[in-house]
Amino acid sequence: MSKRTGDRRSSWKRVGQRDVQSVNRTYRRTGGLFEGRFRSAVIEADTYLLACQRDIELNPVRAAMVEAPGDFPWSSYRANALGACDPVVTPHPLYRDLGGSDEARLAVYRWLFTDELDIELLQRLRDGTNGGFVIGRPQFERQIAALVGRRTWKASPGRPPKETEVGAQSESAF
Incomplete structure (x- = not known):
């Protein structure tokens, strides 16, 4: 690596550090700007897509960052x-199937948020996401296991028990 490349990298590092410090002071937080690793999980859309969307959109509410999911600027x-028009959001076919018209679809989606997510479902989503x-x-x-x-x-924690054969058991007894 040339001295010139090294200088450029260290100057970008300083810029990054300064920016993170500024954000941390402004928002009274600590650590790196993007703490933790990215986590994701493959989901069976038909069964879990809308539950995942609800979980994600309720995260800022549970974290007491906002009072309602629509108040979070990146939701x-x-x-x-x-x-609301959002060029980044592409409606999934399951979302579109919630209603025959835009008004009906929006109403059904809002209705999904009237009850809290089931604690067992929420734990399943978290376990899947955190464990990959x-x-x-x-x-x-x-089906996915066969593909990958x-x-x-x-699975249950710990090492699986050893499988012993009947013949191997009787030989070790002598």
């Missing part, structure tokens, strides 16, 4: 529930 709730597991019916999980060649669901 898709305003587009999905209130009909597939979120779906067992058949879907097995590894287990794609949360």
Whole structure:
């Protein structure tokens, strides 16, 4: 690496550090701007898409950042529930199937937020996202596992018990 490239990198590092410090002072926070690693999970859309959307759009409310999901500036709730134009949001076919008209679809989406997410469902979404597991019916999980060649669901902690053969057991007894 040339001295010139090294100088350029260190100057960008200083700019980044200064910007993060400014953001942290402004918003009374600490740490890096994007703390933690990116997490995601493959979901079976038919079963879990709308639950995932609700979970994501309610995160700022649960974190006490805003009072309602539509108050968070980067939420898709305003587009999905209130009909605000957002060029970044592309409606999923399942979302479009919520109603025959825009008004009906928006009303159904708002209605989804009248009840809290089931605690077991919320835990399943969190476990799947944090562990990188597939979120779906067992058949879907097995299908994805076959495609990627590894287990794609949360298992019991610890090492699985050893399988012993009857012949091996009797030989070790002598």
